[in-house]
Amino acid sequence: MxxxxxxxxxxxxxxxxxxxxxxxxxxxxxxxxxxxxxxxxxxxxxxxxxxxxxxxxxxxxxxxxxxxxxxxxxxxxxxxxxxxxxxxxxxxxxxxxxxxxxxxxxxxxPFKTVMDFGEKIKNSWSKPETLPPASHTELMPLSKIAQKIGISPEKAIEVLNSKGIKIDSPSETLKEIANKNKTTPAKVYEILLRISKKNSFQFQPGTGMGRLTLREICLQLSIPPQKCLQILKKNGISASLDERLRDLAFRNGKYPYQIIELLQGGK
Structure with missing residues (x-):
C-alpha cells in the first residue's frame, strides 16, 4: 500500500x-x-x-x-x-x-544552446520604460527612493496621492505600495521620476544591466545607437548593437560600468 x-x-x-x-x-x-x-x-x-x-x-x-x-x-x-x-x-x-x-x-x-535559448526568451519579455537604478529597488522604502531622486518624502507622498496612489507611511516599500494599489514598482517610480531633476540611469552591480544589449543601453541613456557606436569607436572599442554589455566590456578588457561611463562622457 x-x-x-x-x-x-x-x-x-x-x-x-x-x-x-x-x-x-x-x-x-x-x-x-x-x-x-x-x-x-x-x-x-x-x-x-x-x-x-x-x-x-x-x-x-x-x-x-x-x-x-x-x-x-x-x-x-x-x-x-x-x-x-x-x-x-x-x-x-x-x-x-x-x-x-x-x-x-x-x-x-548543445547545453550552451539550451541555456542561450532560455536567455533569449527571458530577454524577450517587455521591459519598463525605466529600469531600476539599484538592485532590489522595489524593496527600498519610499523615503529612501525620494532621497535618491532628490525630493522630500512629503513631496513624494503628495505627488503619488495626486495620481490616486494611496500611501500610509514613507517607510512603505515600493513593492508594498504597488501591491496595495494594484500597480507595479516601476510605474510608482516613474511617477516620482517625472518631478526629479536627477538622472535615474546609473550602472550599479547587481541591477542586471550587463545582460542588456548595447542597443538597449543606448535607449536607456537617450543616445542614438549609431552615436553610441561612434563614441566607443573613438575610444578604440569595437562594438555591435546586439552584443550584451557584459560581453562587450569583457571582450575589450573593461568592466560594464566603464562602458557606461564612456557613453555618458566620463573618463
Whole structure:
C-alpha cells in the first residue's frame, strides 16, 4: 500500500517540477520580474521559485523511498559479470550523466544552446520604460527612493496621492505600495521620476544591466545607437548593437560600468 502512495507522490512532484521548471526557464530575469510585478497563472517569481524548491525536496524524499522499494531491480541493473556497478547499463548511464554535467559546467553545445535559448526568451519579455537604478529597488522604502531622486518624502507622498496612489507611511516599500494599489514598482517610480531633476540611469552591480544589449543601453541613456557606436569607436572599442554589455566590456578588457561611463562622457 505504501508503495502506491510513494509512486503517486513521486508522480505529482514530477508534474509540479516540470511546470515550475519550465516557468523558471522562460520567466524574465529577477530585476525585470520584481520591477514589473511579473506574474504567471497568478503567481509571482518568488512563488514559482518556492514551488520548485519545495517539490524538489519532496521529489528527492520520495525518490529515496522509490529506490528503497525497488532496490532489488535497481541492483540487477547495476550488476554485471564482475559484480555490482559493472553492468553495461550502469557504465553507459554514468558516462552520459558525467558528460552532461561537464558540458553544462563548461558551457559547451548543445547545453550552451539550451541555456542561450532560455536567455533569449527571458530577454524577450517587455521591459519598463525605466529600469531600476539599484538592485532590489522595489524593496527600498519610499523615503529612501525620494532621497535618491532628490525630493522630500512629503513631496513624494503628495505627488503619488495626486495620481490616486494611496500611501500610509514613507517607510512603505515600493513593492508594498504597488501591491496595495494594484500597480507595479516601476510605474510608482516613474511617477516620482517625472518631478526629479536627477538622472535615474546609473550602472550599479547587481541591477542586471550587463545582460542588456548595447542597443538597449543606448535607449536607456537617450543616445542614438549609431552615436553610441561612434563614441566607443573613438575610444578604440569595437562594438555591435546586439552584443550584451557584459560581453562587450569583457571582450575589450573593461568592466560594464566603464562602458557606461564612456557613453555618458566620463573618463
Amino acid at each position: 505504501l508503495r502506491k502512495y510513494v509512486s503517486l507522490f513521486l508522480f505529482y512532484s514530477l508534474v509540479v517540477m516540470t511546470v515550475s521548471g519550465t516557468v523558471l526557464y522562460i520567466m524574465p530575469h529577477g530585476r525585470i520580474a520584481y520591477w514589473t510585478g511579473w506574474k504567471f497563472l497568478g503567481l509571482d517569481k518568488d512563488q514559482w521559485g518556492s514551488l520548485h524548491t519545495i517539490f524538489g525536496f519532496l521529489m528527492v524524499f520520495f525518490g529515496f523511498w522509490h529506490v528503497f522499494f525497488n532496490w532489488k531491480s535497481i541492483a540487477n541493473y547495476l550488476k554485471g559479470k564482475a559484480g555490482i556497478f559493472t553492468s553495461k547499463e550502469f557504465l553507459l548511464t554514468a558516462v552520459a550523466t558525467t558528460a552532461v554535467a561537464l558540458g553544462t559546467m563548461f558551457n559547451v553545445p
